[in-house]
Every structure is written in structure tokens, then in C-alpha cells.
Amino acid sequence: WKRPDANLVRLPAPGWVPAHWRPRLSFDRKWVTRGRWHAMPFTWNLNELSILDTSTGHAVGPVIRLDQIVDSSLCADRRSVAVISQQGNAGLLSFYDVVSGELSLPATELDSPPCSVAARPGHPQVAVLWQNGMQLVFDARDGKCIRELTHPNWWWDNEHYTRSARVDWSPDGTALVSVTARGEVFVRDAETGSERFAPILLSPKRGVCSA
Helix, strand or coil, X not given: CCCXXXXXXXXXXXXXXXXXXXXXXXXXXXXXXXXXXXCCCCCCCEEEECCEECCCCCECCCCEEEEEEEEEEECCCCCEEEEEEEECCEEEEEEEXXXXXXXXXXXXXXXXXXXXXXXXXXXXXXXXXXXXXXXXXXXXXXXXXXXXXXXXXXXXXXXXXXXXXXXXXXXXXXEEEEECCXXXXXXXXXXXXXXXXXXXECCCCCCCCCC
16 A cells, blocks of 8 residues: 555654664554664664554554664564663563554563564564674564574674674565664575675775665
8 A cells, every 4th residue: 555645644642763773564554653763773763653554643552662673663563563772781572562562472672672573474473683693593473583693703892883884685575684883785695694795895994884
């Protein structure tokens, strides 16, 4: 579904700062959540999250309140949102029912602060990238980890630069793509986790990579 260009809606989104956060649509384009703009290394976390209806601009459900929200992604089930948050030197992956605003699964503790979360198109899977370079894939139906991946030569300077690292899926859901803080792009097969080809180094010098 796509809203006609001649019938645009201005969404009332208090707290959305364009320079640091971006609207992140559901796969059917009917809902929108707040996602981190990873090209901006200096950002701040949120303490509440609202999912909006793109046809009306109204909230779909109650505000989700959680300390230190880092990123969020609407899941392929069209019911839930995956939210990652920082808890000191660790993190949480939480799945919320959008309409009720309640946890749909017990939160999963992460061993390192998270950088990025992305739901897989057409599949009940969610990928999470951590500041320590670990990348885990979870089943959104039961919260279980189904794949662990690493990034060789992971570069970590401080949390501001590491937050520019991110993970996403190809539009058809067949590839898992991650960008590291040092500018390397990893493209992996979504079913096996194996690299399709050697990592691509886009930024040989220190800086933020946009890909």
C-alpha cells in the first residue's frame, strides 16, 4: 500500500528529531516507528516510543516506555515491534505488541550494548548488531537465538562511532547486510549466514560510512 502523492498527511510526531532519527515503515507501509539514523554518530537514546498509523497520523497503541531505547523495527507479523535498549554495559531486545503496548515475549538480555535492529521481510526473524561486533538473529515468535555471527577486525573506538554500525536485510529478505564502524560491508546469505563474498571496505580512513 502506498499513499497517493497528492494526499499527503503530516504526522504529529513530538520528540522526533529529523537530524538524529528517521521514520521506519512497516513492510505494508501502514505503520511507522522511530528508527535511529545511523549516519549520525552523535545521537541520544529515547525513553518512549510511539507507533503511528500512516493513514491518519494517530498512535496505533499506547506509548511504549523503556529506558535508553537505541533503535526499533516493525516485524513482519504486522503486530509487533522489536526494540533494542541499552542497560549500562549490556542491552535488551524486547518485542512489544503494538496495539496493546505490552511485551509479547520476555525481554532477552544482551551481553553488550546494541547498535541496530532490523526485522526480516516476510520472515519471523530479527537481526541485532552489538557494539562488540556480535550479530545475532532471533526468532520473533519465541525470542530464541537461531544464529550467531561475528565481524573480523571489528573496530571499536567509542559508542558514538560504533553506533554508526548497523544491520539490515535486502528487500527480498534473502541477504543480511551489516556495516561496521570502520566502513566494512558484510553481505551474508539469510538462510545460512555464510558470506556471499569478501567484505567491502568503503571507508579506509576513520569516519562514518553511509551505505
